[in-house]
Amino acid sequence: MRFRPLAALSVAAVSALLLVGCSSSSPESTPTPTDTAGADLCSVAAPEGDVASSITVSGEVGAVPTVEFETPLEITTSERAVAVEGDGDAISDGDYVSYALGIYDATTGEPLQEAGFDGTALPAMPISVGSGPDVFFGCATEGSRIVMTVPDAGSGAQVYVIDVLDIVPADAWCAVSEPTGEFPSVEFDADGNPTVTIPDAEAPADVQLEVLEEGDGATVEAGDSVTVDYQGVKWSDGSVFDSSYERGEPATFATTGVVTGFQRALEGQTVGTKLVVSMSPGCGYGEEGSSTHELAGETLVFVVEIIETTPAE
Structure with a gap:
C-alpha cells in the first residue's frame, strides 16, 4: 500500500518547533499530546512576537506573496503573526485544512518553496491539538494569511507564510x-x-x-x-x-x-x-x-x- 504523509509542512520546521519551543520561557511551552489535554487550537498556537510582526507580506491571499524583511533576520524562537484575518469559519480541532505555503531563507530572504498558490492548494491535512501543525495554524479563520518564524533545525532559520484556503469539518471530509x-x-x-x-x-x-x-x-x-x-x-x-x-x-x-x-x-x-x-x-x-x-x-x-x-x- 502506498502511504501519504499527513502533513506537507516540512519535517524540519515541525521538529524545530518541538525542540526549541514556542517561547523562550521553558521547553514545556511546546504543546505535546500530554500537556495539551483540555487545550484548544487557539491556546496552542505559537505566540505573537516582534520578529514575526516585522515581516511585511503583500499580495492577495491565495496568490504567491511578496515577502520583505531585513536580512539576515535573527530568529531564536518561534513566533506567529496573522498578516491577514480571514472572514471565514475558524479551524476547530480535527478539521481538514487546504492551504498554500511559502518558505523563505531568513538569512538571504530567498524563497525556498512556494506551493499551493494560484488555484492549486496543497492536499488538505487534519489540524488537531498536539499534532505539530497546530502550532502553525492555531484556530485561524478561512481566508487568513499567517506568518511564522522557524528557528534553525539544521537547514537554517526560515520564514513561513501560510494561506488558509479552505476548512472542512472532520466528519464531512471525504465522507x-x-x-x-x-x-x-x-x-x-x-x-x-x-x-x-x-x-x-x-x-x-x-x-x-x-x-x-x-x-x-x-x-x-x-x-x-x-x-x-x-x-x-x-x-x-x-x-x-x-x-x-x-x-x-x-x-x-x-x-x-x-x-x-x-x-x-x-x-x-x-x-x-x-x-x-x-x-x-x-x-x-x-x-x-x-x-x-x-x-x-x-x-x-x-x-x-x-x-x-x-x-x-
Missing part, C-alpha cells in the same frame, strides 16, 4: 456515500483475483462505496490495524497501479496510515466484507499539481477484502 451513477464493476476469478471494469462515465467528485459482500466479523474502528487484500485502479484508464493480489500476500497497516478515502472506506466495515470504493483526487493523493506524486490528480478505485482487524493500542 462516504453510496454510488449515484454508473460505477465500477468487479468480477473475481476462480482463484479469487479481481478484475475491475471502469464505466464510460464521469468520475464521482467524492468518495462513493458499494459493498459487494458483507462480512460478519469484527468492526473496523478508527486507528485499527487491518489486514486486507486490495487492488487499486485508475478511473482515467483502468490500469492497475497497486495490488496485493498480484503480490500474493495481504497488506497490514493502520487505517490512519493511508490516504483519507481509503481510511473512510475501511472504518465501520466488518471483517469478511468485500467492497469497491471510488475516491476523488482530494481524498487520495491530491489534485493535479498539488504534489509530485504520480497519482496526484487521479480518481482512484479500490476493490478491498477485509481479512482481519486489530484494535489500536
Whole structure:
C-alpha cells in the first residue's frame, strides 16, 4: 500500500518547533499530546512576537506573496503573526485544512518553496491539538494569511507564510456515500483475483462505496490495524497501479496510515466484507499539481477484502 504523509509542512520546521519551543520561557511551552489535554487550537498556537510582526507580506491571499524583511533576520524562537484575518469559519480541532505555503531563507530572504498558490492548494491535512501543525495554524479563520518564524533545525532559520484556503469539518471530509451513477464493476476469478471494469462515465467528485459482500466479523474502528487484500485502479484508464493480489500476500497497516478515502472506506466495515470504493483526487493523493506524486490528480478505485482487524493500542 502506498502511504501519504499527513502533513506537507516540512519535517524540519515541525521538529524545530518541538525542540526549541514556542517561547523562550521553558521547553514545556511546546504543546505535546500530554500537556495539551483540555487545550484548544487557539491556546496552542505559537505566540505573537516582534520578529514575526516585522515581516511585511503583500499580495492577495491565495496568490504567491511578496515577502520583505531585513536580512539576515535573527530568529531564536518561534513566533506567529496573522498578516491577514480571514472572514471565514475558524479551524476547530480535527478539521481538514487546504492551504498554500511559502518558505523563505531568513538569512538571504530567498524563497525556498512556494506551493499551493494560484488555484492549486496543497492536499488538505487534519489540524488537531498536539499534532505539530497546530502550532502553525492555531484556530485561524478561512481566508487568513499567517506568518511564522522557524528557528534553525539544521537547514537554517526560515520564514513561513501560510494561506488558509479552505476548512472542512472532520466528519464531512471525504465522507462516504453510496454510488449515484454508473460505477465500477468487479468480477473475481476462480482463484479469487479481481478484475475491475471502469464505466464510460464521469468520475464521482467524492468518495462513493458499494459493498459487494458483507462480512460478519469484527468492526473496523478508527486507528485499527487491518489486514486486507486490495487492488487499486485508475478511473482515467483502468490500469492497475497497486495490488496485493498480484503480490500474493495481504497488506497490514493502520487505517490512519493511508490516504483519507481509503481510511473512510475501511472504518465501520466488518471483517469478511468485500467492497469497491471510488475516491476523488482530494481524498487520495491530491489534485493535479498539488504534489509530485504520480497519482496526484487521479480518481482512484479500490476493490478491498477485509481479512482481519486489530484494535489500536
